Structures are given as C-alpha cells and as structure tokens.
Amino acid sequence: MFDFIVSKYNYWIYITLMMIGFYAMIGKKNLVKKVIGMNIFQTAIILFFISTASKRSATLPIIEHSHGHEEHVIEAASYLNPLPHVLMLTAIVVMVSTLGVALAILIKIYRRYNTLEEDEILQLKK
Amino acid sequence: MTRLTDDIIIRAVARIMIPFIQIYALYVIMHGHHSPGGGFQGGVILGASFILYLITHGLEEARARMSELKAGIFSASGLLIYSGIGLLCLILGSNFLDYGRLSLILKVIPAQARSLGILGVEIGVGITVMAVMFSIFFDISTGGIIPEDEEIKEENG
Amino acid sequence: MDNFFLWLGMGLFFLVLLCLYRGVFGPGVLNRVAAISAIGTKTLVILLIMGYIYQRVDMFVDISMVYALLNFLGTITVAKYLEMSGEI
Amino acid sequence: MEVTVLIQTADKAFEILEKARNEARELLYSSAKIASETKSLEAKRAEQAFLSGAQHTKLAIRNYTLTFFMLFAFWVLLSGRLDLFHLTLGVLSCLLISYLSYDLLFANVRIGDIRIMFKRFFAAAPWFLSQIFTANLHVAYLALSPKMPIDPSILRFNTKLESDISWVALANSITLTPGTITIDIRDGEFFVHAIDKKVASDLDTGEMEDKIAHVFMEADHIYIQDILDVSRIFGELK
Amino acid sequence: MRVLLILTVVVTGLILIYGTQDMPDWGDPNSPPSTHVSPRYLEKTLAETATPNAVTSVLADYRGYDTLGETTVIFTAGVSCILILRTRKKQKKVDQNSNPDKT
Amino acid sequence: MIAPFDIVILLLVLICAIAAISVKDLLSAVIILGAYSFLMCLLWSEMGAVDVAFTEASVSAGIGTVLLIAAVSKTKRRSKD
Amino acid sequence: MNIMQALSIPFLLGGFFFFLAATVGLLRFPDFYTRLHATGKGDTLAVLLSLIGLSVYEGFSFTAVKILFIAVFMFLAQPTSTHAISRAAMRCGLKPWVKK
Numbered sequence: 021m022f023d024f025i026v027s028k029y030n031y032w033i034y035i036t037l038m039m040i041g042f043y044a045m046i047g048k049k050n051l052v053k054k055v056i057g058m059n060i061f062q063t064a065i066i067l068f069f070i071s072t073a074s075k076r077s078a079t080l081p082i083i084e085h086s087h088g089h090e091e092h093v094i095e096a097a098s099y100l101n102p103l104p105h106v107l108m109l110t111a112i113v114v115m116v117s118t119l120g121v122a123l124a125i126l127i128k129i130y131r132r133y134n135t136l137e138e139d140e141i142l143q144l145k146k
Numbered sequence: 147m148t149r150l151t152d153d154i155i156i157r158a159v160a161r162i163m164i165p166f167i168q169i170y171a172l173y174v175i176m177h178g179h180h181s182p183g184g185g186f187q188g189g190v191i192l193g194a195s196f197i198l199y200l201i202t203h204g205l206e207e208a209r210a211r212m213s214e215l216k217a218g219i220f221s222a223s224g225l226l227i228y229s230g231i232g233l234l235c236l237i238l239g240s241n242f243l244d245y246g247r248l249s250l251i252l253k254v255i256p257a258q259a260r261s262l263g264i265l266g267v268e269i270g271v272g273i274t275v276m277a278v279m280f281s282i283f284f285d286i287s288t289g290g291i292i293p294e295d296e297e298i299k300e301e302n303g
Numbered sequence: 304m305d306n307f308f309l310w311l312g313m314g315l316f317f318l319v320l321l322c323l324y325r326g327v328f329g330p331g332v333l334n335r336v337a338a339i340s341a342i343g344t345k346t347l348v349i350l351l352i353m354g355y356i357y358q359r360v361d362m363f364v365d366i367s368m369v370y371a372l373l374n375f376l377g378t379i380t381v382a383k384y385l386e387m388s389g390e391i
Numbered sequence: 392m393e394v395t396v397l398i399q400t401a402d403k404a405f406e407i408l409e410k411a412r413n414e415a416r417e418l419l420y421s422s423a424k425i426a427s428e429t430k431s432l433e434a435k436r437a438e439q440a441f442l443s444g445a446q447h448t449k450l451a452i453r454n455y456t457l458t459f460f461m462l463f464a465f466w467v468l469l470s471g472r473l474d475l476f477h478l479t480l481g482v483l484s485c486l487l488i489s490y491l492s493y494d495l496l497f498a499n500v501r502i503g504d505i506r507i508m509f510k511r512f513f514a515a516a517p518w519f520l521s522q523i524f525t526a527n528l529h530v531a532y533l534a535l536s537p538k539m540p541i542d543p544s545i546l547r548f549n550t551k552l553e554s555d556i557s558w559v560a561l562a563n564s565i566t567l568t569p570g571t572i573t574i575d576i577r578d579g580e581f582f583v584h585a586i587d588k589k590v591a592s593d594l595d596t597g598e599m600e601d602k603i604a605h606v607f608m609e610a611d612h613i614y615i616q617d618i619l620d621v622s623r624i625f626g627e628l629k
Numbered sequence: 630m631r632v633l634l635i636l637t638v639v640v641t642g643l644i645l646i647y648g649t650q651d652m653p654d655w656g657d658p659n660s661p662p663s664t665h666v667s668p669r670y671l672e673k674t675l676a677e678t679a680t681p682n683a684v685t686s687v688l689a690d691y692r693g694y695d696t697l698g699e700t701t702v703i704f705t706a707g708v709s710c711i712l713i714l715r716t717r718k719k720q721k722k723v724d725q726n727s728n729p730d731k732t
Numbered sequence: 733m734i735a736p737f738d739i740v741i742l743l744l745v746l747i748c749a750i751a752a753i754s755v756k757d758l759l760s761a762v763i764i765l766g767a768y769s770f771l772m773c774l775l776w777s778e779m780g781a782v783d784v785a786f787t788e789a790s791v792s793a794g795i796g797t798v799l800l801i802a803a804v805s806k807t808k809r810r811s812k813d
Numbered sequence: 814m815n816i817m818q819a820l821s822i823p824f825l826l827g828g829f830f831f832f833l834a835a836t837v838g839l840l841r842f843p844d845f846y847t848r849l850h851a852t853g854k855g856d857t858l859a860v861l862l863s864l865i866g867l868s869v870y871e872g873f874s875f876t877a878v879k880i881l882f883i884a885v886f887m888f889l890a891q892p893t894s895t896h897a898i899s900r901a902a903m904r905c906g907l908k909p910w911v912k913k
Contacts, residue, residue: 027654032646033742037749039642044753047634050811052758052804056765060749063772066784074733074779075663076656080359082181082782083674083681094675096668097658100780102683103667106692109684110699112787113186113275116795117706120282123803124713127289130807137812147380147387147805153900154576155562156379158555159893161495163886165488167372169462172484173469174365174786179680180472182362182782184688187790191369194794198376201383201798211491214715221707228697243693257679264680264689267696274700278707279795287802290714304818307825309736314829316740318836319771323744325839325848326767327751333845333902335763337852339770340894341839343793344856344887345832346770348863351880353777355867356734361876362782366773366789368879371886373793377766378894380798382901384759384805391905468882471875527831527858530851534838542912543847559893566853566892574846574899584846584899584909656733684783 030071038064049138051129055122062115066108073104081105147287150204160202167195175272179261185268189275196280205288214292217281224274231266305356312352315345331391336381343374454497457505458489461496511606518602519564526569533586545574546591547582550600557607564599734778741775758811762800769796817869824866831859844910845902853895860887 041064044057081102083094126136133141175188200208232243240247245263246256254262319342326338347370354363385391466481467473533541552558562573565583570590575582585591653660670687680686688696748768755761769792777785835855842848864884868877 027657028649028652030655030738030742031649031652033746035642035645035649036746038645039638040746040749040753042641043634043638046637047631048753049813050758052800052807053753053761053811053813055800056752056761059765060752060768063768067772067775070776070779070781070784071655072653072660072662073781074656075658076733078658078780079357080362080780080782081671081683082359082362083671083683084359094672096671099671099683101663101667102670102687104662105684105781105784106687108781109186109688109784109787110696112784112791113190114699114702114706116190116791116799117278117282117703119796120286120799121706121709121713123286123799124282124710126803127286127806128713136808147383147802149387151383151386152577153897154555155559155573156893156897158559159889160379163372163889165458165462165492165496166465166886168488168492169465169484170368170372170469172488173466176477176480176484177470178685179682181682182365182684182786184685184783187783187786190787190790190794191373194373194376194790194798197794197798198379201376201380218707218711221704225700225704228700232693232697243690243697245690257677260678260686260690261680264678264685267689267693268685271696271700274704278703281707282710283795283799283802285710285714286799286806289806291716307822309734311825311829312737313740315832316737316744318832320744321836321840323747323767326764327747331845332757332759332763333898333907334848335760336898337845337848338839339763339767340891340898341835341852341856342767342770344860344891346774347883347887348828348832348860349774350777351864351867353734353737353774355870357780360867360871363777364876364879364883366777366782366786367883368886369786369789370793371883371890373790375890375894375897376794377763377797377801379897380801381759381763382897384801385901386904387805388809389905391902391907468875468878523854523858526854527834530838530854531831531834534834534841534851539841541842541847543844543909544911545909562896563889563892566895567857570850572846572849572853572899573896575903576900582903584850586847586850682783 031068034064034068034071037067051126051136051138055119055126058122059115059119062111066111066115069104069108073101075100148200148205148208150206153202157202160198164195164199167198168192171195171272171276175268176265178268179264185271186275188268189272190279192272192276193279193283196276197283200280200284200287212280214281214284217277217284219277221274221277221281224270224272224277227270227273228267231263231270235263308352308355312349312356315349315352319345319349332381332385333391336378340374340378343370346370347374451493455489455493458493458496459485462488508606508608511608515602515606519567522564522568526567529569529590541586542588543584543586544588544591545582545584546594547580548594549580552600552604552607554607557603560603560607561600564603565594568599569593733780737778738775741771741778745771745775756811756813758804758809759801762797762804765800766792766797769793817872821866821870824862824869828859828861828863828866831855831862835859845907846899846909849895849899853892857888857891860884860891 038061041057041059041061045054045061048054048057075097078098078100081100083099129141130136133144135141135144171188171192173188174183174191175185178184178188196208196212199211231245235244235247236242238247238250245260247259248263249256249259252259252262322338322341322345326335326342329335329338347367350363350367350370351360354360357363462485463481466485467478470477470481533539550558550561552561558576562576562581565581566572570586571583571594573581574584583591583594585594653662670691671683674680674683674686678686678690680690745768748764748771752761752764752768755764769788773785773788773792776788832855835851838851838855839848842851861884864880864887868880871877871880
C-alpha cells in the first residue's frame with residue numbers, strides 16, 4: 021500500500037491541480053479568473069507530461085564530456101527522456117501566445133459591454 | 147502603463163541592465179547546443195528587454211527603437227529564415243529540413259553541417275518569438291490605439 | 304555534503320512557505336508584491352542548490368541568471384500600474 | 392609592508408600631480424575667459440554648433456567601442472568557450488547589441504573618467520560592504536528581538552549630486568545601509584523612511600553623500616566641463 | 630447550481646484518479662514513454678548532429694517540422710492580436726466618439 | 733528527480749493555485765499566479781527538465797505576469813467572485 | 814571534503830540566517846514600509862553570502878565567476894525594485910505606521 025502511494029501520489033496531485041483549474045473555468049463568473057484557470061489547467065497537463073519523462077537515478081538529457089572523444093558509448097538509461105521535454109517546451113511558448121490572444125479578446129469584450137462578468141454580459145446580450 | 151513618469155532611478159537602472167539582458171539573450175540563443183537554451187527562451191528574453199524599455203521609457207522613445215511595424219516585419223522574417231533553410235535543403239537534393247545536405251556548400255562533415263543548420267533555425271525562431279512577444283505586449287498595453295506623436299507629447303506634458 | 308545541501312534546500316522551502324503566508328493573506332497588493340519578490344530571491348538560490356545536488360551546476364546557473372536579470376520587471380510593472388491608477 | 396609604503400608614495404605622487412593639474416586648469420580657464428569675451432557672439436555660436444556636432448559624433452563612436460568591449464568581456468565570461476567559432480559569434484552579437492543600444496549604457500558618463508572612477512569605487516567598496524553588514528545585523532536584531540524597538544519616521548533632504556548615475560548609487564546605498572530606505576525622489580529632494588530616530592541622525596552627517604560624490608567625480612565636475620570648452624577655444628586661438 | 634458544479638469537478642477528478650492505476654510508477658526507468666524511440670535519440674545525437682544537448686537536437690533536427698508548425702502558431706497568435714485590437718490611425722477620432730465595435 | 737523536494741513543492745503549488753482563484757482582487761490573483769510560476773519552474777528543474785524550466789523562468793518572469801497586468805490595467809480590477 | 818568545501822559552509826549558513834531574519838521581519842513588522850526594510854536589506858546580503866558560499870564550493874572556474882555576476886545583478890535590481898514599490902505606495906498615499 022505504501023509503495024502504491026509513493027509511486028502514484030504525484031499523479032493525484034496533478035489531477036487535483038487540474039481540477040482546480042477546471043473549477044475556475046466553469047464555476048467562476050469573471051473572465052480573467054477563467055483565463056487564470058485555463059493557465060493552471062495547462063500547467064497541470066504539462067506537469068503530467070514532464071513527469072512521464074523522469075527516471076530514477078538519471079541525469080539531465082545533456083550528454084556529458086562531449087568535447088574531444090565522440091566514440092564512447094552512451095547509455096540511454098542514465099539520461100532522462102528528452103522527448104516530452106521537447107513537446108512541452110514548445111507548448112509553454114504556445115501557452116503564452118494563447119494567453120495573449122485570450123487577453124486581446126477580453127479587452128475587446130470589455131470595450132463593447134463595459135463589464136467582465138459573464139452573467140451581466142449574457143443579460144446585456146438579450 | 148506606457149506613459150512616461152519622473153522615475154529617474156528606475157530609468158537609469160533599466161538603461162544599465164538592458165544591454166546585458168540583450169547580450170544574455172543572444173548567448174542563450176547561440177549556446178543552445180551545449181547548455182539549456184535555444185530560440186524560444188532567448189527570443190522571450192530579448193522581447194522582455196524591449197518590454198522593459200517600453201515600460202520605463204514610455205511609448206514615444208520605445209517606438210523610435212522598436213516600432214510595431216518593425217515587429218511585424220521581424221516576426222515574418224524569422225519564419226522565412228526557418229523555412230528558407232528547409233527550402234535550401236530541398237534545393238540541394240534531400241528532404242525538407244534535412245540539414246545533412248548543407249555540407250555540400252559549407253564544406254564540413256555532415257554532423258557539423260547539422261549542428262550549423264540547428265543554429266540557423268534557432269536564430270529564426272528567436273527573431274519570430276521576440277517580435278511576436280513585443281507585438282502582443284504593445285497591442286495589449288496600448289489597447290491597440292496608437293496615438294499620434296503630438297498626442298503623446300500632450301499626455302506627457 | 305549532499306545531505307547538507309538537501310537540508311539547506313528544505314529550510315529554504317520552509318522560508319518560502321512563510322513568505323507565502325504574506326503573499327496569500329497579506330493585506331493589499333503591496334505586501335503581496337514584497338512577498339513575491341522575496342520568494343523570487345529564494346528561488347534563485349534553491350535552483351543553484353539543486354544544481355549541486357545533480358552535480359551539473361553549469362546547467363542550472365543559466366536559469367538563475369534569468370531570475371536575477373528579469374525578476375524586477377514584474378515589480379516595476381506593478382509599481383507603475385499602481386502609480387497610474389492611484390489606488391492601492 | 393613594502394607594498395603599502397609603495398602604494399602610499401604612489402598615492403602621494405598622484406595627489407601632487409592632481410594639484411598641479413588643477414592649478415594649470417585654473418590658469419587656462421582665466422586666460423581663455425579673457426580671450427573668449429573679445430569674440431563676437433554670433434561667430435561663437437556658430438562655432439559652438441559645429442564643434443558640438445563633431446563632439447557628438449566623437450562621443451557616439453567612443454560609446455560604441457566602449458559598450459562593445461564591455462559586452463564582449465561579458466560574453467566571454469558567459470560563454471567559457473574560447474574556440475574561433477564561438478568567439479566569432481560573440482563578436483557578431485556584440486556588434487549587433489552595441490548597434491542597437493550604444494546610447495544606453497554610458498549615456499550620462501564622461502568616458503575619460505572611467506579609469507579613475509573604477510579605482511575610487513574599489514577603494515570605497517569595503518566601507519559600503521561593512522555598512523551593508525551592519526544594516527543586516529540591525530534588521531536581524533529588530534526582527535528577532537521580542538519587543539521590536541522601532542519608531543519609524545519619514546525625513547527628507549536635498550542633495551548636491553547632479554548626474555543620474557550618482558543618484559542611483561546614493562538611493563541604492565541609502566536603501567542598503569542601516570535603518571533607512573529611499574521611498575521617493577521629487578525634484579532632487581530625497582524622501583527617506585527611517586526605522587529609528589537614532590539612525591535618522593546618522594544620515595544627516597552626509598558622509599555617504601561625500602563618498603559618492605568622490606567616487607563619481609561630482610566634485611571635479613565643474614572644472615572638467617569648463618576645461619573641455621576652454622581647451623577647444625584655446626586651440627582655436629593658437 | 631454550485632453543488633452541481635462541485636459534483637461535476639469531483640466526479641471528473643475521481644474518474645481520472647481511477648485511470649492512474651494503470652499508469653507506470655513515477656520514475657520507473659522501464660516505462661513505455663522512455664523505451665521506444667527516445668533511447669535512439671539519446672544514443673545517436675552526438676554522432677549524427679554534433680550537439681550534446683539532446684533536447685535541442687530533437688527540437689530542431691529530428692522533429693524540425695513540428696517546430697516549424699509551432700513557430701507558425703506563434704506567428705499566427707501575433708497576427709491575430711493585431712487583427713483583433715489594432716485600429717487604424719485615420720479612424721481614431723470617430724472611434725473615440727462612438728462605440729467602435731458596433732459595426 | 734529529488735524526491736524530498738517534490739512533495740514539498742507540490743504542496744506549495746496547491747496552496748498557490750487555490751489562493752489564485754479565490755482572491756477577489758484581480759491584481760492580487762495575477763501576482764499570486766507569478767508565485768505559482770516560480771514554483772512550477774522549481775518543480776521542473778527538480779525533475780531534471782532544465783530546458784522546460786528555463787522556458788518557464790523566462791516566460792513567467794518576462795512576459796506572462798506583465799501581459800496579465802497590462803490587461804488588468806485596460807479593464808476592471810475588482811471581480812465579483 | 815576538502816578545505817574549499819569546508820570553507821563554504823559558514824557562508825551558506827550565514828546566508829540562511831539572514832534569509833530567516835528577513836522572512837521573520839516580513840511576517841512580524843507592523844506595516845508595509847517596515848516590512849520593506851526587512852526584504853530590501855536582508856535578501857540582498859543573504860543572496861550575496863549564499864552565492865559566495867556556492868562559488869567557493871565550486872572552486873575556480875567560469876561557473877564560479879558567473880555565480881558572482883548573479884550577485885552583482887541582484888545588487889542592482891533588488892534595491893531598485895524596493896524603491897519602485899515603495900514609491901508607488903507613497904504616491905498612492907499609504908500612511909506609514911507611527912509609534913503611539
């Protein structure tokens with residue numbers, strides 16, 4: 021049982037984090053709060069991906085002692101998995117640009133309806 | 147947010163820091179091979195240096211250094227550099243973005259040619275990311291309404 | 304020595320928790336900003352300590368440098384916003 | 392032992408040289424003042440415009456090269472790789488950055504003084520470090536003592552410093568020294584928040600201001616500015 | 630309403646936690662993500678691309694087409710920000726008087 | 733991976749996330765989100781993903797917080813919930 | 814453990830002590846300006862001592878010099894951000910706490 025908790029607890033915390041973001045997205049009325057919730061949701065998913073890359077007693081995915089002798093054999097098990105890092109690295113920058121677009125749309129909404137609360141906007145729209 | 151204020155201390159410190167931030171950003175772009183870093187990170191830091199200038203020195207001076215028009219041109223040209231390198235590989239007779247063929251014109255072994263191709267691609271990515279980050283911040287902080295020069299002067303004075 | 308770094312890191316995390324009290328409950332925006340700036344400096348040191356635990360500190364020093372160079376941008380922006388709007 | 396004696400003698404020689412130079416400057420100043428008064432006003436103005444333009448270009452070139460070398464030193468330190476390829480990349484990126492922002496780093500500093508400035512700065516650094524250390528002990532004592540003996544107040548004073556770099560130095564060192572932080576600057580007037588009435592009186596002695604004026608050569612400022620103008624006119628007359 | 634929201638969130642979370650039972654253990658060296666393609670990248674990166682940083686070589690060389698797409702996404706985000714917010718200079722006077730977004 | 737650091741940082745991150753969505757003042761929420769990004773960067777560098785941590789550091793310190801503050805300055809600051 | 818590593822331990826512990834003092838000050842002091850006294854001074858010296866300790870542990874290399882440069886930038890940035898935020902508080906009209 022203890023082994024089960026130790027090997028799985030961080031997945032549970034990621035899911036809790038994701039659910040916090042999910043609650044902010046569907047439960048909060050303010051649009052900026054929704055954007056913040058989306059940010060938390062995205063980071064939770066990125067966190068989940070990165071955690072699949074980790075190996076016990078492995079070092080960073082940057083090959084050591086590279087200068088000079090390129091012949092020595094590289095043990096893949098002693099380096100972390102680089103593939104999730106690559107996918108998530110681009111995802112973070114894309115996250116920021118989507119944040120920018122979301123904020124731009126938000127400013128446009130504020131100019132038109134003069135409020136950022138969802139229920140007020142829905143009333144004004146009728 | 148983009149108005150000029152009388153904060154002499156903050157402006158002077160920003161003036162001292164900005165060249166170091168920029169050279170650090172270029173270091174990050176160029177040394178992505180041996181240490182963490184690369185086009186995305188360096189581009190963001192380079193954009194942040196221009197944002198720091200915009201916040202501390204006001205809209206008018208910042209537009210003389212980096213205007214929204216320049217940002218648009220840069221963001222397109224970085225993407226063009228990226229796909230241009232890919233196209234060069236295609237012209238030299240291999241697949242798109244297969245930098246091994248660049249050894250024909252660079253006169254090095256294919257592994258080194260791949261390394262140089264990665265460097266070129268990183269530079270393109272860095273330029274695009276820098277310009278886009280600056281452009282997004284410019285639009286959001288001004289609300290998209292760019293005042294004429296006289297109006298900025300009125301606002302400041 | 305590894306254990307020493309581990310305990311030092313844990314102590315710094317405890318201090319981050321204490322600062323986070325001021326960041327979460329602290330009355331007003333200004334106290335929060337002061338707390339976040341303090342957390343930023345602690346982050347910088349913890350990153351280097353992690354580098355020593357991994358024994359690859361030349362990789363971690365770059366991230367630390369980013370925080371040293373860019374951490375005051377957020378504070379300046381908040382200060383400017385407060386100055387423009389005029390309300391705390 | 393011998394080294395300290397050597398340094399003392401060198402310092403003394405430097406002082407004597409400086410004194411002689413000051414006297415020569417005053418002599419030049421008086422002579423050139425007489426000469427410049429005889430000139431007609433318009434000719435002088437035209438000449439000044441021409442010369443200031445030339446001086447501006449010269450200053451820009453100096454700024455450019457100095458920024459370039461400073462950034463290149465920083466690059467070498469960051470990079471740590473001394474092969475030809477990386478050094479070439481460094482030269483290219485330093486050229487780019489010094490083209491982009493050559494007017495930022497040394498905007499209000501007279502280039503010729505930098506060597507003396509560095510020397511004086513390193514001479515004054517231990518004093519500042521000791522001040523910072525006592526400041527931290529003070530804060531630690533205040534924070535950890537159960538009674539917390541604080542009595543805050545805001546005081547303000549005028550400064551005689553002129554350039555913005557020395558203002559930065561003064562404000563930052565006020566923030567780092569015991570019991571005081573700079574909270575505002577309006578029209579050359581510093582507003583300082585002191586945590587204790589006792590430390591507030593320490594600031595009134597003006598020791599720190601004098602030190603900073605010495606480091607950033609504010610005291611020599613007026614003479615040097617005049618000497619620059621005068622030597623130009625003097626060369627023209629000759 | 631609020632009860633419904635919290636119920637939705639909790640049920641979704643429980644389903645996801647049930648799903649983690651089949652996930653590999655945290656830090657397992659033999660987990661599926663690190664056994665198929667990434668060992669090849671790690672072993673060949675120095676010989677094929679002369680780049681010690683495996684992340685950079687995968688980012689820009691092995692999966693360069695992917696990164697081109699990501700860069701295009703960022704560029705599109707910048708362009709769409711301009712299209713959403715920026716107004717032309719000539720129309721500015723009119724914009725301030727009447728509401729610009731009604732049309 | 734450094735296991736003792738992992739659980740501590742995850743707890744701190746949870747505190748930050750809950751605080752960020754429950755504060756009524758939007759500027760405060762943005763600032764707490766900045767602390768959240770700091771802790772995220774620590775978490776990723778603890779897991780060994782140095783490049784991702786680098787990206788998060790530069791993005792959060794340079795762009796993210798500043799963008800959100802600019803947006804708040806263009807719209808309203810107080811929120812109802 | 815060689816002599817350099819042993820030498821770095823007092824520096825690191827001193828840095829930790831000043832961090833602790835700054836944090837306790839941040840929690841205990843009565844108002845915003847006095848809290849800035851704690852963070853503005855305490856963190857600067859604590860970072861300096863910690864970074865000196867870490868670079869002594871590293872020995873003589875480029876990395877050690879880089880670590881010291883981080884301290885230089887912190888010395889520029891930390892008092893400036895303190896000044897910026899206190900200036901904003903002053904302009905917004907936040908009254909300082911006075912002893913009764």
